[in-house]
Amino acid sequence: MVDEAEKQPTQLDIARKAGVSTATVSRVLNGSPLVKPALRARVEAVIEQLGYYPHAAARALASNRTFTLGAVVPTLNNAIFAACTNAFEREIQASNYTLLLAVSNYDLGAEEVLVRRLLERGVEGLLLIGNAHSEAVYELLARTRTNYVNTWAWEPQLQLPNIGFSNRRAGAALADHLVGLGHRRIGLVSGIAEGNDRVRERAIGVRERLAAHGLALEEAATTEIRYSVREGRRVLGEFVEAGTLPTALICGNDVIALGVLLEAMERKIPVPEALSITGFDNLPLTEHIRPALTTIDVPASAMGHLAARAILSAIGDGVPVASRELEAPLLVRETTAPPAA
Amino acid sequence: MVDEAEKQPTQLDIARKAGVSTATVSRVLNGSPLVKPALRARVEAVIEQLGYYPHAAARALASNRTFTLGAVVPTLNNAIFAACTNAFEREIQASNYTLLLAVSNYDLGAEEVLVRRLLERGVEGLLLIGNAHSEAVYELLARTRTNYVNTWAWEPQLQLPNIGFSNRRAGAALADHLVGLGHRRIGLVSGIAEGNDRVRERAIGVRERLAAHGLALEEAATTEIRYSVREGRRVLGEFVEAGTLPTALICGNDVIALGVLLEAMERKIPVPEALSITGFDNLPLTEHIRPALTTIDVPASAMGHLAARAILSAIGDGVPVASRELEAPLLVRETTAPPAA
DNA sequence: GTAGAAAATGTAAGCGCATACAAAACAAAA
DNA sequence: TTTTGTTTTGTATGCGCTTACATTTTCTAC
Numbered sequence: 001m002v003d004e005a006e007k008q009p010t011q012l013d014i015a016r017k018a019g020v021s022t023a024t025v026s027r028v029l030n031g032s033p034l035v036k037p038a039l040r041a042r043v044e045a046v047i048e049q050l051g052y053y054p055h056a057a058a059r060a061l062a063s064n065r066t067f068t069l070g071a072v073v074p075t076l077n078n079a080i081f082a083a084c085t086n087a088f089e090r091e092i093q094a095s096n097y098t099l100l101l102a103v104s105n106y107d108l109g110a111e112e113v114l115v116r117r118l119l120e121r122g123v124e125g126l127l128l129i130g131n132a133h134s135e136a137v138y139e140l141l142a143r144t145r146t147n148y149v150n151t152w153a154w155e156p157q158l159q160l161p162n163i164g165f166s167n168r169r170a171g172a173a174l175a176d177h178l179v180g181l182g183h184r185r186i187g188l189v190s191g192i193a194e195g196n197d198r199v200r201e202r203a204i205g206v207r208e209r210l211a212a213h214g215l216a217l218e219e220a221a222t223t224e225i226r227y228s229v230r231e232g233r234r235v236l237g238e239f240v241e242a243g244t245l246p247t248a249l250i251c252g253n254d255v256i257a258l259g260v261l262l263e264a265m266e267r268k269i270p271v272p273e274a275l276s277i278t279g280f281d282n283l284p285l286t287e288h289i290r291p292a293l294t295t296i297d298v299p300a301s302a303m304g305h306l307a308a309r310a311i312l313s314a315i316g317d318g319v320p321v322a323s324r325e326l327e328a329p330l331l332v333r334e335t336t337a338p339p340a341a
Numbered sequence: 342m343v344d345e346a347e348k349q350p351t352q353l354d355i356a357r358k359a360g361v362s363t364a365t366v367s368r369v370l371n372g373s374p375l376v377k378p379a380l381r382a383r384v385e386a387v388i389e390q391l392g393y394y395p396h397a398a399a400r401a402l403a404s405n406r407t408f409t410l411g412a413v414v415p416t417l418n419n420a421i422f423a424a425c426t427n428a429f430e431r432e433i434q435a436s437n438y439t440l441l442l443a444v445s446n447y448d449l450g451a452e453e454v455l456v457r458r459l460l461e462r463g464v465e466g467l468l469l470i471g472n473a474h475s476e477a478v479y480e481l482l483a484r485t486r487t488n489y490v491n492t493w494a495w496e497p498q499l500q501l502p503n504i505g506f507s508n509r510r511a512g513a514a515l516a517d518h519l520v521g522l523g524h525r526r527i528g529l530v531s532g533i534a535e536g537n538d539r540v541r542e543r544a545i546g547v548r549e550r551l552a553a554h555g556l557a558l559e560e561a562a563t564t565e566i567r568y569s570v571r572e573g574r575r576v577l578g579e580f581v582e583a584g585t586l587p588t589a590l591i592c593g594n595d596v597i598a599l600g601v602l603l604e605a606m607e608r609k610i611p612v613p614e615a616l617s618i619t620g621f622d623n624l625p626l627t628e629h630i631r632p633a634l635t636t637i638d639v640p641a642s643a644m645g646h647l648a649a650r651a652i653l654s655a656i657g658d659g660v661p662v663a664s665r666e667l668e669a670p671l672l673v674r675e676t677t678a679p680p681a682a
Numbered sequence: 683g684t685a686g687a688a689a690a691t692g693t694a695a696g697c698g699c700a701t702a703c704a705a706a707a708c709a710a711a712a
Numbered sequence: 713t714t715t716t717g718t719t720t721t722g723t724a725t726g727c728g729c730t731t732a733c734a735t736t737t738t739c740t741a742c
Binding site for chain 2: 008051053054055056057058060061066068075076077079082083085086089090093096098099100101102103105114116117118119120121122140143144228229230233255258259262265266284285288289290
């Protein structure tokens with residue numbers, strides 16, 4: 001059945017075998033309504049018989065449409081980005097679009113070359129994470145008039161297409177919650193701020209609210225680490241051993257928080273009695289673990305879905321991508337309580 | 342700066358402005374060694390000045406190379422597949438390839454249309470999960486002579502390009518471990534077997550080894566559920582309430598195992614004294630939680646990296662993709678112990 | 683029946699690029 | 713100088729498809 005030197009059949013092969021022109025073949029392929037049912041059936045039979053499928057590059061070249069969308073995410077090793085990407089893909093897949101995915105590893109420079117690469121590939125739209133991107137990226141996007149949306153962010157003053165939430169307000173909510181509980185000595189174990197506006201915004205939110213209450217972060221209990229359980233554990237240990245452990249620790253995400261929590265448990269530090277802990281993301285596990293983690297519920301899947309819809313309708317209607325703010329509510333659970341003393 | 346009706350410049354624009362032919366432009370773009378340095382510099386200057394970048398579809402059409410690879414995974418909402426995909430992307434990115442990613446949602450029928458879609462897009466290679474794919478997929482792959490590799494599986498008798506591990510042996514290792522500990526009443530809470538050869542193989546491995554010891558699974562404590570913490574908890578509860586709880590539960594993956602473990606703790610069932618639990622995947626968290634989870638260490642990232650390298654070198658050398666077996670060792674931790682009675 | 687309009691199909695021109703081949707420029711040898 | 717060989721550049725074709733336009737067929741109204 002499989003001939004060795006067999007080439008993929010083209011529309012011309014179909015046309016010949018069906019005794020029609022390539023235009024007609026193209027029309028049945030594109031569902032044009034002006035092909036007579038009988039002819040259409042004949043052509044489709046040949047297509048089926050020859051196992052023909054269209055050549056996307058040729059199609060793209062001729063029609064100037066690729067039916068691909070791109071996404072550049074920092075990593076897939078963070079469940080929250082994976083979930084967003086998954087939702088995005090599912091949504092565009094339903095509209096017969098294909099996803100070109102690139103991972104920047106939190107590097108804005110790398111992101112730039114990846115965005116360029118996706119643009120070369122002719123993506124009709126792009127999903128990005130956060131508002132912090134290189135100038136070159138923004139220039140490229142503007143010059144090529146590519147539809148894109150920055151998820152994970154809501155900063156209307158920036159006038160960027162955002163489908164996300166306010167990291168600053170989320171950070172503020174965390175700070176307010178802890179201060180409201182009576183905490184005065186609060187530390188922050190955030191992710192790496194370099195090239196990451198979400199991290200920075202959250203920290204600003206925290207600091208602002210603390211300042212509003214006449215407080216400040218305990219700098220001896222404030223640091224930046226990679227998102228890993230192990231790092232979270234290490235940092236908690238360091239604070240304990242340095243004697244700088246505050247009464248509450250705001251963690252950059254749930255993974256860090258889980259590390260901090262598990263290490264605290266290991267060291268018999270009662271949570272939340274002796275130490276309150278907050279996370280960020282609301283990973284599925286966090287509500288089941290004991291004590292259940294107080295955290296921010298990040299609408300990761302929703303951002304993926306909505307970003308896809310927004311881009312697709314922008315493409316369809318020729319209008320710019322519409323921004324949209326989503327909620328990222330504080331989920332008060334069991335790892336936060338008034339400080340002991 | 343941004344002209345409204347501005348079209349992307351083409352090689353012809355570059356050629357004219359630099360006073361050369363399009364062939365020369367093409368040559369500098371492709372790093373051909375036979376362009377004189379001076380001329381090359383002149384052309385590159387114009388490229389830079391006009392912000393030109395090549396049109397991938399046109400390039401693909403003319404050269405019959407797309408520099409894209411595809412991957413079809415069941416979901417990204419499983420950290421283990423996300424990690425594999427991440428590694429795959431990082432590896433091909435380094436070779437200037439771009440990833441076309443599709444999510445099948447564990448549906449072999451959906452997978453078939455996605456594979457076809459990627460093939461239309463001209464992917465030069467494909468990463469798939471498991472060996473169970475529709476006949477049509479295998480036919481398509483064979484007919485188009487596309488390089489592909491089935492990860493997550495090692496079944497040499499099938500003569501398929503595998504870069505993975507033996508799910509059957511992993512299941513066997515789990516069973517052996519528990520039987521060796523003295524367990525006689527063992528249940529299995531696996532993932533959904535429909536369309537999932539990994540799940541089936543693991544179950545076969547378990548059953549075979551049990552049979553070899555003159556045992557069988559406790560069918561009243563054996564079921565299939567979706568991969569979620571909540572489902573794991575629910576099932577544990579059901580077993581307890583039905584009075585069918587065995588002394589050991591083999592879980593389909595770590596997420597299920599975590600659910601089972603957390604529910605057991607909630608119900609004050611001592612783990613591992615009253616109930617041994619095993620997981621599968623070795624999620625980062627599982628070694629930190631207490632009791633630490635006994636599980637199988639799945640080389641997810643390694644599979645992604647190695648699959649990428651295998652496909653790329655198959656493309657480069659024109660040889661078929663080389664299979665390779667990886668280890669998926671049993672990690673004995675704290676959730677397994679001899680049964681109480 | 684027929685003219686004219688509408689519907690169906692065909693013809694052919696690119697889309698932007700790579701590349702085989704032709705031509706020109708240059709270098710070395712005579 | 714001329715000749716020959718080598719390096720560099722240009723010319724022109726076609727990759728497989730869509731689509732404007734031309735042509736043919738079918739339908740409608742008379």
